[in-house]
Amino acid sequence: MKKYLLMGIIVSAYGISVLVFASDTATLTISGKVTAPTCSTEVVNAQLQQRCGNTIHVSTLQTPAATPMRGVTTQLYTVPGDSTRQIVVNHYD
Known part of the structure; x- marks a missing residue:
């Protein structure tokens, strides 16, 4: 009986110690700086113009789906x- 009791205590102690080691924590440090956006996108004459610095990329767009709403055309x-x-363009009257 004492042998079984001793084995039970050892197994319980081992089970508790595993939970203690499993609860380790870590700290994450992120360093850097926030910069202003350097790219912009415009729709000019049904063409998408994306400007990044001195580079301009032009894409032809498909026919738009217009949804008018109280002085606003989307x-x-x-x-x-x-x-x-998708690109959403709102025109205000």
Whole structure:
């Protein structure tokens, strides 16, 4: 009986110690600086112009879907080759 009791205490102590070691924590440090955006995107004459620094990339857009609403016209443009991204253009009257 004492042998089983001793084994039970050893197994319980081992089980408790495993939980203690499993609760280790860590600290994450992120260093860097925030900079102003350097790219902009405009729609000019139904063409998407993306400017990054001195570089201009022009893309032709598909026909927009217009949804007018109380003095605001919203147009959705889908960039060719990327069906997951849309550009929303709002015109205020």
